[in-house]
Every structure is written in structure tokens, then in C-alpha cells.
Amino acid sequence: MAATIKDVARMANLSIATVSKYINGGHVIDANRVAIEEAIRQLDYRVNTMARGLKTRRTKSIGVLIPSVRMIFCMDMISAIEDELSREDFSTLICDCQGRPEQEERKMAFLLEKQVDGVIMMPSSSSSVAARMALAAGIPLILVDRPLPDIAADSVLVDNMTLAKAATTELLRAGHQRIGVICGPEDIYTTKQRLSGYYEAYEADNTQVASDCISFSDYSLEGGYKSLEKLMSLTEPPTAVLATNYETTIGAIMAINRAGLRIPGDLSFVGFDGLDMSTLIKPELTMALQPVQQIGEQAAKLLLGRLTANNKSDSGKSSIYGSDADMIPKREIMLAGKLTQGSSIAKMKI
């Protein structure tokens, strides 16, 4: 049988109120502190999180809802979120939709059932039903990677447009005109943003976009492989290719190698999100990097901030407008990516 605060109080010859105060960071006189600490040690006492939660109305757990666990981007982000949250003693419940967007509502329902204190969500589609569920439950919601129409929630996004534009511009400057781009699914936010960047670069350069060089994929390794093959089988293949996520970058490189093409001799190439590949691929790739770690960190911090705000408002008088937290304007954090300088881009003779 695990020890309770009662046992500790008895052993320390104090009331449970005093022990509780100590546990929660309050001041007790030194002699008592020592006695409590000793009792806790001897009894191997741990706070019962459920009893505490019943009083505080907090589970100290947060839900993370993502499209799939099989995307490096998601996992790296989650790792950062978990790290940040566990520092504040929050646990992380991860739910993935296993690539099936229609699972999203079911998974959100599960998280709400589990009474998480907040949710960090990377939307699986443009449906905002799941997001609304969180909002209706009255808990803070943070959107990452993709915003949602009509959902007023804090969000952490990457400036994909500028990042893709920079990558494309780099290629255009080297004299490439037909630049293949391996995109994600056509209707997804990041795809649109990255493609916009691609277009903008062309426009700024006063060059005509070769629309047959735009290839959509499912953001998978396989998808990248196939897109690359398709691009290179055009009657007039591109002289450069830009992949737009980690998996398609790997897939494209596999296909490039497979086809016996050399980078940058036969084909210039810009990858995406594959920092760990830099030591591996020769020559070193020029790559567009998202600050994945930072995304997770910021999302966790935003959420923690909302929870603190909620706490404060609870102990104060409640406003007729809802909790104070609701009154903090929604924040949209837009993070900048960066382009590494590799040597995978060949200058074209014009």
C-alpha cells in the first residue's frame, strides 16, 4: 500500500495541511521541513495525482493530435513538445490519426474523455470539427504547422512561403528555368504556401513558370521517388528539383541515384528538412530547413501560458466575458526557416 499524505503527517507529527503546504512549495519552519522531508523519504511517499487533480481540476496532461506518427517532422516536433512539457511536470498524450483524417474527431473525443488540460493539434485536413470540440470543452487549443479556417486559436506556423521562395530563387539565380518541385497533397496548407513561394520567386525573376514541372505527392518517401521519376521522364526534364519535405527529399535522392544521375552535374537539387543528411550526402545539399524543434517548443510554451492565465482567472472573480485567458488576444507565431548553403546547385550557362 502506497503511503498517503496522512502517513507523512503522522510520522512528522504535523497536520496534513502543513505537509500539503510544504509539498506545494509553501514555507514551513525549518524543523518541520526536515521532519517532513525525512518522512517522505522513509515512506517513499508520492503525491496521488488523482486526488490532487480532483481538487485542482487539472490532470496535468495535454493531448497532442497529429496526422501520422510516420512523419519525421511530427516525431521531432513531438519530442520537443514532450521535453518542454515534462519540465513543467505535464504528461503528453499522443494521438495519431494513422494517416486517416476521419479519425481525427474520434481521437479528439478520446483526449477530451481523458480530460487533458489542453491540446496541441496539427490538423489532418481543413476540417475544423475536431478543433471546435476542444474549444467547446473550454480548454486551450494550439494549432501547429497548419492554421484552420474560422478557428480562433493560438498557432505556431513556419513562413513556408518565404522559405520556398528563397530556395527557388537560389535555383533561378543559378540560371535554372525549369525547376521541378515535389509538393505535398494539393489541398494542404503547407503545399499551397510552399507552392506560392515557388511562384513568387518566378514572378520576381520575371521568368515563366514551367507548370509541367510541378508534381504533387503524398509527402511520402515513395511519393518523392515517383515524383522525381515522373519529372525526369518529361520530354524536357527539369534541370533542377526542389523537394518540399523530409520524406520526399529522401525518396527523390533515391530515385536520382537510382537513375544514375549526379548532383549537381546532371541535376541540381534542393532538399527540405533533412539536416541529418548533410553529413551523408555528397556533395552537401543545399537545404530548406524548418525550425522543427522550435515549433514544438513554442507550441508547448504558448499552451503553458494559456494554462497559467486560466489558473489566475479561476482564483480571481470571473469575468462575464469568460475566463481571462479568453481575453488574451490569439497569438500567431510565425517562425522563419533557413536555407543552408550546400553545393548541390550547378550554375547554368545561359
Add this chain to the structure above:
Amino acid sequence: MAATIKDVARMANLSIATVSKYINGGHVIDANRVAIEEAIRQLDYRVNTMARGLKTRRTKSIGVLIPSVRMIFCMDMISAIEDELSREDFSTLICDCQGRPEQEERKMAFLLEKQVDGVIMMPSSSSSVAARMALAAGIPLILVDRPLPDIAADSVLVDNMTLAKAATTELLRAGHQRIGVICGPEDIYTTKQRLSGYYEAYEADNTQVASDCISFSDYSLEGGYKSLEKLMSLTEPPTAVLATNYETTIGAIMAINRAGLRIPGDLSFVGFDGLDMSTLIKPELTMALQPVQQIGEQAAKLLLGRLTANNKSDSGKSSIYGSDADMIPKREIMLAGKLTQGSSIAKMKI
């Protein structure tokens, strides 16, 4: 303010005991059932998991402790575990050691602090300290992928030896004598097992192992790439290569393509755990597949089984030998892998 069981009882004109009984699957007369259901619907009532947990002494959450979130094997397994557990309304707390085995104890402490009902653990090293912590806390522990010395816990393992032996035998039968093998870290269980299988195949074939063809890696994409390069730069390179996990398989293929080698013309190849690559790589690879999904499923089921056993013993009289669950003999589930038939192995003329 969320509705409580009291509100439901009031609205349904019943006692909370009756409502509680209904909620927990007990029988109530039809008219009352209808009234309760209606009240629950109208109030959007949800059971407060903490109040319930305080009584039942169960959090209905389980911890999963893995070495790193950046291994496809881990993620696929977790996805299966989560799926299985959520069916029984258990939530899954995932902790990864971020590749640093020394984090394992800290993460286990976190899970225990959160009072998970059980832990599924894939050991990060041969240290059994973390495992002992779970045992000391009196909760069921399931080991997956790797056993631990002196830890009597249920485990779910794959028969790696037989699987690697089958793969190597296939290569030997095709007439290959110098078979490169890309292993994981030298001191890890799966590495040892897979390497044993490799040796056994040679022994059964009465062939001398070419020990310079054995290359250890860190099981990463980069590691696979480098191992392949190293093997092919031997004065007498292998004529066939066997990779022993997903990441090294991808890395090796990248290096093979990069070197302009053809499979199986220039090099025969057997991959590991990359079912999703089969449609991608041409020719189709011969691959050694672990039943990843099944591993997760079995682990979850074993754990659920232990929890049920614990439940029963709690309501009965407790044995002087501890709970009944302790008396169920430890189970070791050994799953078989399988070898796919691809066309990535060339027959050697002898």
C-alpha cells in the same frame, strides 16, 4: 462548469449510486436507463476520470518507454500499442530517451510519478535499473524487443536469430560466400541475435565466415550508408549484403545507388523491415520482416491481461505471496519474422 454525476442523478430523479451503476455497465430498469441516457445527453456529462481513479486506484493510463522516437520500428510499434490500448479506454504516455540511455531512469520516474497502471518498455541498454523501478512500484512491466538480465517480466520478442539465419541462408544458397552484414551497435541484444543467425547459417552451410564483411553501425540511415561504403571499399568486397533494420536498409540502398551499383547485377541485397519500400525499389527486394504490428498488439494484450488479473486479486483476499498477478508465470512471447521473396538476389556461378 462541467456536469457531475449528481446533476445527472437529479435530472433523472435517481440516486447517484444508480447512475453510477448504469455508467459502469450495471443493469437498471428500462425506464431509468432511458432517463439516465437522456440526462447524460442533455448535460453533456462525462465521467470525471480523476474522481473515478481516486476510488478505483487506477489511472487507466500506461507508460511506453522507448530509446528513441526516431526509429520507424518504435513508432510503428507504438502506433499498434496505442490502438490496442485505446480500445480498452487506456491512454498511452510515451516517453523516449532521445537516444540517451542515461535518460531512461528519469523517464521511468516520470511515468511512475504519473501513476501509470503499467509500463511497456523497450530497453535502451542492458541496464535493468529502470525496469526494477517499475517492479518496485508494484505495477506490471512488459519488455519488448529486448529482454533484460535478471528481470522476470513478461516479454514480447522476435525470433531474430531464425530470421537472420533464413536471410543469410538464402544468400548462401544462391552461391554467395562473402556476405556483408550491416549490424546495429555491437552490445545490443538484437544485434547479437541477428549476428548469431548469420553465423549459424554459415555454419550450417559449412562455409567460412568472412569476418571483414561484418560491419557494426548505430542502426541509423547514416550508419547504413557508411557501412555499405566501407564494405564495398574492401579489397575484396562482398557480393551480397544484408541490412538488419529499416534505417540501415534505406541508408545502404542510398549508398548502393550512389555508387552506381545495380541490384542484383552488381550486388545482391536483402533488406529488413521495409515493407513499404517494396513497391518502390525495383527489382523488388527480398526482405526480412518483423511482425511489428503484432509485437505492439501482443505487448498491449499481455499488459491488459496482467491488469485484469490484478483487479481480480484486489477484490479477493490477498495472498501472502503478493497479488495473484505475481503468481501467473512470466510469459515470453516469441514471434516469428518472415522472409519475402523478391528478386534482389543473383545466383553466383560457382
Add this chain to the structure above:
DNA sequence: CTGAAAGCGCTTACAG
């Protein structure tokens, strides 16, 4: 089948 009551292990005003 139903209900009154105790109690799970905490936190939190409120006195002192």
C-alpha cells in the same frame, strides 16, 4: 433493482 453513506487522498479558505 435502488439508495444512503462512507471514504478514496488531496487542497484550500478560514481561524488561530
Add this chain to the structure above:
DNA sequence: CTGAAAGCGCTTACAG
């Protein structure tokens, strides 16, 4: 700084 007491929202014998 410390303690007595109420109460968070449930479940669970125990009567009826």
C-alpha cells in the same frame, strides 16, 4: 506558520 474541516466527484459494500 499551523491545524481542523469541508469538499472535489466518484465507487462500493451494505441494506432494503
